[in-house]
Amino acid sequence: MDTRSVKGLSLGTCSSCGKRTPIYFRRYSGVKLCSTCFKEDFVKRVRRTISRYGLFRYDDRIVVAVSGGKDSLVLLKILYEIEQDFPKSELLAVLIDEGIDSYRLDGLRTSREIARILNIELHETSFKDLYGFTLGEVVKSGIAEKLKLNPCTICGILRRKALVTVARKLRATVIATAHTLDDIVQTYLLNLLRGEKNLRPIGLRREVENIIPRVAPLRLTPQRELALYAYLEGIPFQSRTCPYTHESMRDEIRNFLTLYDYKYTGSLYAFLNMFERILGKIPQPAEVNRCEICGEPTDRRICRACEIVLSIRSLLKN
Ligand code: SF4
Ligand code: ZN
Ligand code: ZN
Numbered sequence: 457m458d459t460r461s462v463k464g465l466s467l468g469t470c471s472s473c474g475k476r477t478p479i480y481f482r483r484y485s486g487v488k489l490c491s492t493c494f495k496e497d498f499v500k501r502v503r504r505t506i507s508r509y510g511l512f513r514y515d516d517r518i519v520v521a522v523s524g525g526k527d528s529l530v531l532l533k534i535l536y537e538i539e540q541d542f543p544k545s546e547l548l549a550v551l552i553d554e555g556i557d558s559y560r561l562d563g564l565r566t567s568r569e570i571a572r573i574l575n576i577e578l579h580e581t582s583f584k585d586l587y588g589f590t591l592g593e594v595v596k597s598g599i600a601e602k603l604k605l606n607p608c609t610i611c612g613i614l615r616r617k618a619l620v621t622v623a624r625k626l627r628a629t630v631i632a633t634a635h636t637l638d639d640i641v642q643t644y645l646l647n648l649l650r651g652e653k654n655l656r657p658i659g660l661r662r663e664v665e666n667i668i669p670r671v672a673p674l675r676l677t678p679q680r681e682l683a684l685y686a687y688l689e690g691i692p693f694q695s696r697t698c699p700y701t702h703e704s705m706r707d708e709i710r711n712f713l714t715l716y717d718y719k720y721t722g723s724l725y726a727f728l729n730m731f732e733r734i735l736g737k738i739p740q741p742a743e744v745n746r747c748e749i750c751g752e753p754t755d756r757r758i759c760r761a762c763e764i765v766l767s768i769r770s771l772l773k774n
Contacts, residue, residue, distance in 0.1 A: 525693075613761050
């Protein structure tokens with residue numbers, strides 16, 4: 457028996473194969489996994505997530521939102537492997553450049569390279585092409601401040617809209633995003649703290665006429681396991697950090713949840729399960745209200761994305 461240890465913990469052998477030395481200890485279940493078993497288990501969990509929630513149909517035309525970061529490239533790679541079992545489905549990748557100085561350059565190069573290796577069409581577009589301005593211009597000109605909007609708020613809302621616009625052009629039947637368990641719990645908490653009135657499950661398939669569903673196949677995957685998988689598979693980590701990361705409320709929630717889940721292991725799963733059980737009991741409106749400008753679903757007369765784009769354009773003219 458292998459008696460090597462890390463910080464006094466006897467490693468023993470992998471709980472799954474019983475042969476190799478573990479490289480990962482899953483604290484909430486007590487399971488220790490070697491590199492091979494960890495990678496197999498990682499992919500199996502994504503497969504289980506897809507079938508548990510019915511995220512895809514056998515003949516879907518799936519658009520994967522890639523950013524060049526490890527999360528979206530891991531998702532692209534795994535969906536590529538899974539989709540080999542579904543010959544009638546198609547996989548496309550979309551990259552949206554928000555125009556934040558040179559932040560996306562590395563990501564763009566890596567995404568092109570991985571899409572080329574996997575032979576997946578990569579469609580690139582930018583805020584400049586779609587809206588006529590970059591996020592960098594909006595922040596540096598002081599417009600974001602004038603509108604009392606955090607760069608991440610503008611970025612998130614406009615990126616989401618851009619993705620839907622491109623997915624429609626590509627006739628996608630579903631959009632897959634790389635949101636992990638951590639991301640989804642952060643968003644639920646953020647929505648609660650902001651007093652969001654219309655709470656809905658995130659990353660689950662919801663069929664509504666003329667709306668492309670958005671799904672998150674990594675919704676049960678913890679961020680730390682994703683990082684380890686990316687490392688083991690040689691998927692590059694982005695070397696540049698977005699200059700606006702630390703301006704977001706999400707950053708504070710992320711730091712809090714990471715520490716909390718470390719101290720009280722399994723808390724993220726507990727929160728997700730409990731919160732989604734409650735959400736399941738809230739009746740969702742049968743009719744979908746649509747934006748008067750773009751026709752996308754919204755609870756307002758004009759959606760937040762159209763409102764932001766119109767305000768920025770008018771301020772840029774003056
Ligand atoms: Fe956009 Fe904020 Fe992420 Fe930067 S940190 S890419 S501004 S959401
Ligand atoms: Zn093993
Ligand atoms: Zn709109």
